[in-house]
Amino acid sequence: MQGTNINQQPQSTSHTSTSRSSDSAGEPNGPDGKWASKLLRECAGAISEKDSTKIHHLLWMLNELASPYGDCDQKLASYFLQALFCKATESGQRCFKTLTSVAEKSHSFDCARKLILKFQEVSPWTTFGHVASNGAILEALEGESKLHIIDISNTFCTQWPTLLEALATRNDETPHLKLTVVVTISVVRSVTMKEIAQRMKKFARLMGVPFEFNVISGLNRLEELTKEGLGVQEDEAVAVNCIGALRRVEVEERGAMIRMLQSLQPRVVTVVEEEADFSSTRNEFVKCFEECFRFYTLYFEMLEESFVPTSNEKLMLERECSRSIVRVLACDDHDQNGTSTGLGDCERRERGSQWSERLKEVFSPVGFSEDVVDDVKSLLKRYRAGWSLVLQPQAASGDHDSGIYLTWKEDPVIWASAWKP
Known part of the structure; x- marks a missing residue:
């Protein structure tokens, strides 16, 4: 669509009040003037x-x-x-x-990877959740010799090099890390995962970390994921990492998905979501x-x-x-008969307070330690002014939400949290 000069006002008709002149309150185009x-x-x-x-x-x-x-x-x-x-x-x-x-x-893999890395360079929108989650995972799995991280996200594994570095520099014996990445058809292609696997294995060798990389692919929806399919072993200390993942689960299936995560008996579950509510308003x-x-x-x-x-x-x-x-x-997630429209992952985001209520049904919140909070604060200092970390802002009910918030000019935009069974 070709834009015109916004100062050139199109002719208005008499049946509507959409002229760009001042509204009834005397302000141009509403309270925000836009x-x-x-x-x-x-x-x-x-x-x-x-x-x-x-x-x-x-x-x-x-x-x-x-x-x-x-x-x-x-x-x-x-x-x-x-x-x-x-x-x-x-x-x-x-x-x-x-x-x-x-x-x-x-979008080639190389193009997508460069885009993600450039975004991480100029904005903490994604790195905020990475640093908070990595810190909580490392603390929950400290001292364990066999680690299994189940990664349910679409971050192209850009989160994990810093965690591998942290494991390589631990004072005790370097643990064995198994990373299982869960992807759906609509998120990433198989050829991309092969390239990611090669890069991760090469970096793990460079860091001297015993490493195994698995991919769970071919899923149409995350709801198809099962405990059996993840191959969790009894002697593994498990962590589940969900970054921008739970919003891709059908609203009605979120409780079941969270209970499935609980069945894995993880030491910690990290959840990072964008702070918006597209769920409760879906029919309005x-x-x-x-x-x-x-x-x-x-x-x-x-x-x-x-x-x-x-x-x-x-x-x-x-x-x-x-x-x-x-x-x-x-787009409707279901047709009039209640049948899925087959569009793949949904976009029904929920706010941190809403996710907290869901997660509290089977998990207990784990507060981020002072060390993790300090790491996040140090991260934000690398970016331009306007970004802040807010600890558990008070909800309207008077209760405190679980987790921490990234704010942009005082508006919460990202919620990060950690949970245990």
């Missing part, structure tokens, strides 16, 4: 109300103003316009499959849109300040969001 949020919110409301005339007018206005190459407002308008159009035309599933297919064909389109827009506005603004303006990596990360936004706003 035109994209105003138009997108009005469009989401029109879709909810099935007001076809208003929908067409607002989609036209957004199409005139949006651009994936413009400023933050234009980019948000572009990607949310795509999702709103899919919702209005009931074409979300087809669009999502097309976007996924294009991404799979255009406007509320779901509001939460989705809030979250991705934070994310896009963070990218805008973390990368240089002409960064290709930033553009790639923004484009990756387009699939998630379409998945959240325009």
